[in-house]
Amino acid sequence: MRRSPTHVRRLAAGLLAGALASTALVLGSSPAHAAHAPLTAPGAPTQLREVFSPDGSIRTARVPVAPQAAPDARTERAAEAATVEPVEVNGPSSGKLDLVFVGDGYTAAQLDTYRRDVRSKVAELFAVEPYKSYRSLFNIWQVDVVSRESGVDDDPTQGVRRDTALDMNYYCGGLDRLLCVDEAKAQQYAAQAPQADQVIALANSSTYGGAGGTVATAAGGNARSGQIAVHELGHSLGGLADEYDSPGAHQGGEEPEPNVSVYPRATMSAYRLKWYRWLGQPTPDGGTVGTYEGAKYAATGIYRPSQNSIMRTLGREFNAPSREAMIAAFYRKAGLAAQTPATRDAFGIWRFGVTAQQPAGGSRVTVRWRVDGHRVPATGLRLGIPAALLAGKAPHHVTATVTDETPWVRDPELRSRYLTSTLEWTLRP
Ligand SMILES: [Zn+2]
Incomplete structure (x- = not known):
């Protein structure tokens, strides 16, 4: 298919719509984030993406909506028929949450590496509660996407180009650890598996990196990058807000997510709001549930339920109110x-x-x-x-x-x- 300008616009609109579907990305054009914005053409559509550091800290950055806006002929190929392998099937898809893995930069000879990488990410995800106790509510599939070349773009150094099926690349928007994917292509491959509730694209790389969104990404060969999926499913499945902060005061009123609130403890308790039932209770990420100031990209005027949960720092547990929301969300999807x-x-x-x-x-x-x-x-x-x-x-x-x-x-x-x-x-x- 020739990529017409109209098609590029449609693709960009689709990606934007996809990005907006994730609460992680519904940030509008908050001035608090302007400092992170990489240089883009004036008026070019941008979206906020999460950037994950090896120490577990998270921040957001504004990147162009379609980083592959100037495609070469290789990205024109449509998704080819691919083998779908069940990794773990606990029941019919109508009554389960289906996670679908797609891989990029794995050649036909490297599908065993891909299989191992998928399994290590699954192990990492289901080591964390409440995924661990509710594992039987999930089905897990892998789509064996075969690439012509091994590895992904801009890895290990910027400028490296590889001919791969999903066109994944590091240095997305100029940020070295931000790992992007052609989301439309990833969705086409994922559609070959049953009813994907969440798509996770793995890059054949050991370089730490990943990104959130309707298609979450992670480095298949990096032992810690599965934490990115743990966090991202908090957004996409649980409807949770980020609990990390940025300089500045929260603007506007109460937020919709169950794990952030503009109300301090006394108000929350008196008016029975948000996580009031958990106040003072121990929380799985350590300490007790309270109202800790700083969350959802603001340092003041907004509170989170615990000191340091996985919605704030990778490698942590969910706090008690978030765990509750996740369990409800699992059942909302799976029944x-x-x-x-x-x-x-x-x-x-x-x-x-x-x-x-x-x-x-x-x-x-x-x-x-x-x-x-x-x-x-x-x-x-x-x-x-x-x-x-x-x-x-x-x-x-x-x-x-x-x-x-x-x-x-x-x-x-x-x-x-x-x-x-x-x-x-x-x-x-
Ligand atoms: Zn997030």
Whole structure:
């Protein structure tokens, strides 16, 4: 396909829309960030991207929307058919969160390296809670994207060019550790796997680097760059805000994300706002939950729940309010439970069944059965009722209320909306 100017504009608009889908990037043109802005042509579209340092610190930088705006003929190729390999499948995609890996700069002879790199990133992601306890809610796929040349652009030094399938490059927007990808191309490859909830592009490199966005990126061969995916999924799945700060005061009112607030502790507690239920409780990233000043790119006038969570520094745990939001988000995407049709067996027993997610760790999934509104003592995933007991006035209603009782969620509204499923069967004579 020839890349017309219209196509380039469409691509740029698409990338911008994609960028805006991530809370990490919805920053507008805050003056606080102007200091980081690399030189770009006046009026050229830009977006804010997160830049990750090897010490775990994070900041944002403004980069051109389409770094590959002057494509060479090699980037014109459409996505080729690629093998999709299941890395871990825990159930049908309709009831799971699907993570899809795509690789760049891996030649056909290097697919074993790619496989190893995917597995090491998966291990890093699922070492962190609540991914660890809720791992069975995920499916993981890898798309075997084959590149003609090994490695990616501008690695190990700026100016190096390689002919690769996803055109990944370091020095994106002039920032050495910012690893960018042709997002449209990455999405085309990812679309060959089932229903991607998050795409992660791995570069065949050991140079530390990565970026956030609708397609998160990470260096496949760098042992610490998987932390970038842990953080990014906090945004894209959990709807969490960044908790790191930049000089200056917060502008405007309350923020929508569950892990930042303009209200200090006394106000939050008095008016029962945001994470008030967690105030004073221990938090997995250390210390206790409070209101710590400095978050979401401002140093004053806005608070975060803990001293130093992974939404502030890579290599850390999520804090308690963020962990709660992540668990709710997992269930919002994957669902907690589903029902199987009622059957009546040869002995005249009506059989009812539910399938439910089975998280590990401290969570406990309970089932409460009711027949015509009355609790019955059964607590398992199956219920059998002799048809004779259901004689008399019809129709009869059987319900199963499935709940994840994890203490990691305190908000009763979140628990009833996302950690509870009520399934109902109606029996007619
Ligand atoms: Zn972030």
